[in-house]
Amino acid sequence: MQIGLFAHRRTGVLTGALFLSCALAACSHDQKSVQKKVQTVTVETVKTVPYAQSSSMPGRATSFLTSPVTPQVTGVIQKRLFTEGSVVHEGQVLYQIDPAPYQATYDADKAELEKAQAALLSAKPIAERDRSLAAIDAISKETLEEAEATLKQDEATIDADKAALESARINLGYTRVTAPVTGTISASAYTPGALVTADQTTALATIYAYDPMYLDVTESSTDVLALRKKFASGEYKTDANGNAKVKITLEDGTTYAHEGTLQFAGVGVDQTTGTITLRVIVPNPEKLLLPGEYLHAVVDQGVNQSAILVPQQAVVHDQRGNATALVVDAQNKIESRTLMLAGTANNNEWVVTGGLATGDRIVVAGSQFVSVGDTVKATDATAATDATDATEAAAASAASSPSAN
Structure with missing residues (x-):
């Protein structure tokens, strides 16, 4: 009875050991199959091409010119004489400010000048007569000096009145606000009836030379x-x-x-x-x-007759901002390269000035499945594209053939 029980236990142990051995062998076989699995990546062979840099x-x-239109005198705007957004020319009248007070000042200054000129007409012959009389001691020296002083005073009055009249004329002209330059004028910030001042900082409008x-x-x-x-x-x-x-x-x-x-x-x-x-x-x-x-x-x-252009999707930037790309070496192993870029080209490509050489195989697809040092199977992107195009062309030809119909 004991011998039978011992034999039964021994058989169970052997069966368990055999099962564990088979399980370990199967696991080892699976690990080996995983290790032997080789990823396929798509590559492009680097070559130089002419590139217009x-x-x-x-x-x-x-x-080119920005000229604000500002008033030079204070007054009420009577008219706006331009179309907003139109082209205006240098010297063109844009606004008319009420000229009445400036016209009155001009007229008053003109009258003062005429009065001074009339006084000068009277003072000149008196001074000339007194000089002749003083030469023969017919009048006193004081009388002659008084006549000459009156003459000089009248001449000075005329000069002052001329200056005042010119100032009044300028201010009267400023009531016609003109374009300082030729260009396109903006919207008007003021409408007729608005009071503007000579020292205001807000422009009536702005002219832009385009x-x-x-x-x-x-x-x-x-x-x-x-x-x-x-x-x-x-x-x-x-x-x-x-x-x-x-x-x-x-x-x-x-x-x-x-x-x-x-x-x-x-x-x-x-x-x-x-x-x-x-x-x-x-x-x-x-x-x-x-x-x-x-x-x-x-x-x-x-x-540049020997420029290197690579697809933008083949280049990534690391945490330091360096441009990097994966390359398949002669032993079909993955290595990482740090690239020097000189901007982008047409067709979403990078212009590479360092890190790659003619003949290098750069990974353009499948990089997310591999790491540096992995052995891979490299498929040329151009060959894959040509094969796809040929397959699609054959399918289209078969679909359009009479037998297919």
Whole structure:
């Protein structure tokens, strides 16, 4: 009985050990199969291509001239003589201020001048007569001095009256408020019947000269220094006056029809931002550009015959802001590269100036499934695209064949 029980227990132990051994073997087999699994990634082979380089500088458009229209005399506006938003010309009358009090002052000053001129007509012959009489001792010296003093006083009165009359004439002219420059005028801040003063700070309206326009762009002092060196070396072309021609990109991404001229107008570095403001003069004959509009000044840098362009989705930035990308090496292992970028190109590509070389295979898809050091299977993106296109073309051909119908 005991021998049978011992044999039964021994059989159970052996069965359990065998089961555990099989389980461990199966687990080991699964781990090996997981370890042997190789991920597939899509790569592009780096090559050099011709690329027209350019430097883009964002900025805001401002008026070539901004001239506030302000009154020079105090009075009540009688008329507004322009259409808001229209083009006005230099010297054009914009407002008529009530001229009546200034006309009265002018008339009074004119009468005073005429009175002084009449007094001078009387004083001149008296002084001349007294000089003749004094020469023969017919009158006293005091009488002669009095006559000459009266003459000089009348002459001085005429000069003062002429100045007063000229001042009155100017003020009377100021009742006709004219445009100081040619341009587009804004809405009027005052209506007829409003009282305006000579010392007010609020403009009646503002005139903007839209052709040409200014585009003020800000660049870091380092970039401006590099830009100056490139112009000085002839790498960037300039006109006869040493100014660079630039293309203008509008807010919607289209290219403006007229080229601008870049002028190095910056005279100092902003200590807060470390930037310098540069100015671009842009023709605006169609009045398409408006003050405050966001634009880009694009400076052509010529054609780089051996540029490296990579898809933007292949590049990520680490916590320090460094641009990195995954590359498949000759042993089909994943390695990480730190890249130097020089801006974006067309078709959502980065311009790479460092970190990659011709022939490198950069991962463009599947990077989220692999880590540095992993062995992968690399599929060329161009070959995959060609295969997909061929499959789609064959399917379309089969669907349109008579047998398919």
